[in-house]
Amino acid sequence: MDTSFAHVTELAKTKYHRKSDRYINYGTAGFRTKAADLTHIMFRMGLLAVLRSKYKKATIGVMITASHNPVEDNGIKLVDPMGEMLAANWEHYASELANVTDSEVKTVLNKIIQEATIDMSEKSNIFLARDNRPSSVTLASAFLEGVSCFKSHFHDFGEMTTPMLHYVVRCENTQKRYGKPTEDGYYEKLGEAFLKLRGSKPSCPGLYKPRLILDAANGVGAEKVCLLKHHLNDALDIEVLNDGSDGILNHECGADFVKTRQKLPTGLPLKVGDRYVSFDGDADRIVYFYIDKNSKFHLLDGDKIACLVAKYLKDLLNTCELDLKLGNVLTAYSNGSAKEYISKTLGVDVACTPTGVKHLHHKATEYDIGIYFEANGHGTVIFSGHAEDVILNTAGNTELPIEKRVAAQKLCTLVDLINQAVGDSISDMLLIETILHSLGWDVEKWSNIYQDRPYSLCQVKVKDKSIFKTTFDEQRLIEPKELQDAIDELVAKYTEGRSFVRASGTEDIVRVYTEAKSLDEVKQLSFAVCEKVYDIGHGVGDRPVRSA
Ligand code: G16
Numbered sequence: 101m102d103t104s105f106a107h108v109t110e111l112a113k114t115k116y117h118r119k120s121d122r123y124i125n126y127g128t129a130g131f132r133t134k135a136a137d138l139t140h141i142m143f144r145m146g147l148l149a150v151l152r153s154k155y156k157k158a159t160i161g162v163m164i165t166a167s168h169n170p171v172e173d174n175g176i177k178l179v180d181p182m183g184e185m186l187a188a189n190w191e192h193y194a195s196e197l198a199n200v201t202d203s204e205v206k207t208v209l210n211k212i213i214q215e216a217t218i219d220m221s222e223k224s225n226i227f228l229a230r231d232n233r234p235s236s237v238t239l240a241s242a243f244l245e246g247v248s249c250f251k252s253h254f255h256d257f258g259e260m261t262t263p264m265l266h267y268v269v270r271c272e273n274t275q276k277r278y279g280k281p282t283e284d285g286y287y288e289k290l291g292e293a294f295l296k297l298r299g300s301k302p303s304c305p306g307l308y309k310p311r312l313i314l315d316a317a318n319g320v321g322a323e324k325v326c327l328l329k330h331h332l333n334d335a336l337d338i339e340v341l342n343d344g345s346d347g348i349l350n351h352e353c354g355a356d357f358v359k360t361r362q363k364l365p366t367g368l369p370l371k372v373g374d375r376y377v378s379f380d381g382d383a384d385r386i387v388y389f390y391i392d393k394n395s396k397f398h399l400l401d402g403d404k405i406a407c408l409v410a411k412y413l414k415d416l417l418n419t420c421e422l423d424l425k426l427g428n429v430l431t432a433y434s435n436g437s438a439k440e441y442i443s444k445t446l447g448v449d450v451a452c453t454p455t456g457v458k459h460l461h462h463k464a465t466e467y468d469i470g471i472y473f474e475a476n477g478h479g480t481v482i483f484s485g486h487a488e489d490v491i492l493n494t495a496g497n498t499e500l501p502i503e504k505r506v507a508a509q510k511l512c513t514l515v516d517l518i519n520q521a522v523g524d525s526i527s528d529m530l531l532i533e534t535i536l537h538s539l540g541w542d543v544e545k546w547s548n549i550y551q552d553r554p555y556s557l558c559q560v561k562v563k564d565k566s567i568f569k570t571t572f573d574e575q576r577l578i579e580p581k582e583l584q585d586a587i588d589e590l591v592a593k594y595t596e597g598r599s600f601v602r603a604s605g606t607e608d609i610v611r612v613y614t615e616a617k618s619l620d621e622v623k624q625l626s627f628a629v630c631e632k633v634y635d636i637g638h639g640v641g642d643r644p645v646r647s648a
Contacts (some may be wrong), residue, residue: 107205107251108147112205116143116242121392126194127603128456129185131176132166135235136516138174141198143415145176146226146246147209148197152190153224153252155216161269164230164239165264165382168317168356169607171349173233176243179227179326181260183270183521185458224252227281229260232320232344232384257283259320263299263524270521283327291331293517298335298537299508306540311337312533313376314366315355318344321525328427328526335621336533354378355385355477355525360557363394364389375543386478386525388532390543398547403438405431406473408546409481410448412535413469413514419442419507420494424487427467429453429460432574432600433475433557433613454574456605457523478523481531483515491515505525548633553596553617556626556647558612563638565603565610573601585638590628594621599629601637610637 112118118140124131131141145162149322154159161179165512169175176184177193186194210331213220224603226247230236231529237297237513240256247254264286271281279289303310316322322343326441329338342365343548350356355366355378365378376389388400410428417424427449434452443450450468453459457478464470468487473479483491494500517534519527536546562568577584591597599614610633614626621648 103482105209106542108209108246109203109206111143111249112140113202114421116140116202116245118202118624124195125197125605126186126191126198129161130175131165131194131198132169132173132175132606134172134413135166135174135239138176138235138239139242142176142242143246144197144205145178145194146243147196147205148190148212148246149178149226149243150224150247150250150252151209151212151216151218152178152180152186153226154222155218155621157222159225159227159269159272161229161265162243163265163382164236164243165230166233167231167262167379167382167384167606168350168354170351171233172235174239175606179266181269181273183266184461185456186523187333188458220250224250224251225272226254227257227265227272228254229257229262229265229268231262232259233349233381248470261320261324261524261526263519263522263527264324265385266521267519267524287328287331289516290519290527290530291328293513294534295335296513297517297534300463301537302378303335305537306464307542307545308537308540309375309542310335310537311374313339313341313368314529315342315353315358315368315376315378316340316344316383316470317357317365317379317381317625318342318347318349318351319354319379319381319383321379323380323389324383325526327332336530350381350564355380355387358399359387359390359476360559361398362399362556363395364391367544376632377529380477383525384523386528386532387477388543388546390547392544398544400543400547402473402475402477402479403430403435403552404547404549405477405528406434406471406479407438407441407549408532408535409448409471409473410442410446411549412538413471413481413511414446414448416507416511417469420491420504420511422490422494422508424490425449426469426470427451427471429463429470429472430454431460431474432602435475435552435555436596436598436615437550437553437578438475445550452573454572455602461522473523477525480520480523480528481514481518482520483518488515541555553615554617554622555613555615556622558614558626558630558644559604559607559609560612560630560633560637560639561608561643562610562633563640565608568601568603568610568637569604571599574602577601580636583632586632586636587629590625590632594625595622597625599625601633605641 460472
């Protein structure tokens, strides 16, 4: 083992030398920054991934992506054995290893080995995938050189969506009980479940039409949806646009653009009556939208998706008369109307966590069936082992009335359609299409289940976003206190006003969320809060401007 450590130190000091001493944190979804600043981090994460694999005695996943960020950024995140995000204590190890000097790399590795009592003679295996950013190829090589220092096994899947990587890791570590750990295995599993749920029902029940237009953000999801289509037997007519053939990744398109700007992406021919869907660059977020007959844009974000899924699952559970605890996990960014719809109209439990899939996912495991969605379109459903057993037994119990068994069989198939490892644009899209088809709804009917309270999501660039410290629920600032006092004063002037400020964990910005009774009030309040953030929080660049 000494030989490989000598090689580690040599590479750390030469080819993968750390060029800047700027601190980089393992943030909301791993390391994310300009691609040019990531080479040494990739190499070091190759080393860490091997340690994690030896520690867990399992295959560890690694995704090279900066998801919704601009094309010049990149990033890396580690995926734990069941396809979940890396455990929090290892996020600290990752940050420590990423930020020490080149000559300290060996010391930190040794510290982790000792603290976690890792047996270095254990086997290790890494699954690697990347998105379609031009920088991802060289960054993947740097990562693999780290992996090779410890002579670990690995499989490089090449380009994949982030959720596919989570899926194959979970399949591998469940001895393939979750599915085949291949890209084809993924399409087959989802395609089969989708077609089973469609059954022999007509392709256009009620208001539903199988046509769908996809804005793929010029990301890796475009090609994957085209491959998936072969497994759907024409049950869905998906037109894939912003497919990367001439546009720039995430530039004026994709789920993040559509959600934060609340406007149409470029590159789509718009037609009243059509249903549109946007993925983000690595296809782990999804939002829907449409244009009404007055040319008004309507967004159906993660909140609306959560509500639709909660309604459908609740109805199925009621039909089966199953006593399973259904819950819905949201964040502070969820619209007040969504929370009200889920808790009051549906009577489903609502819980809130800080931003970040890892927090929502963890909370969702407390329910028998836990739905989680961030308003930005990240989310999925998790079934506990107990829930899966109960559903399976009900589906197979021939003494029960047929309608109960049919509903339970649907739930069984939904378990296969849903990527329980992580939020997945492709799997979520198939789930939403299944629900709309089953209800005979069009997108307008879905949109009208409740009306969003007027809101806005803005961003302010500041000198140092690390000075912004929030309470656990992210709704209030602990520091700068002066800023929170100013926000309180502003919010108090508006009936039904709500505004909070938090530093992004994936971009070098501070996010400002605002809700109020009318759109005009939202604009006023949001602008006033952004100005305070700029003034008290040391804004850089242009001052905030009031939106028209
Ligand atoms: C990542 C996380 C999400 C989070 C988003 C924005 O998404 O996985 O949970 O909501 O970042 O986080 P922040 O507000 O901290 O920038 P993605 O799609 O970029 O991987």
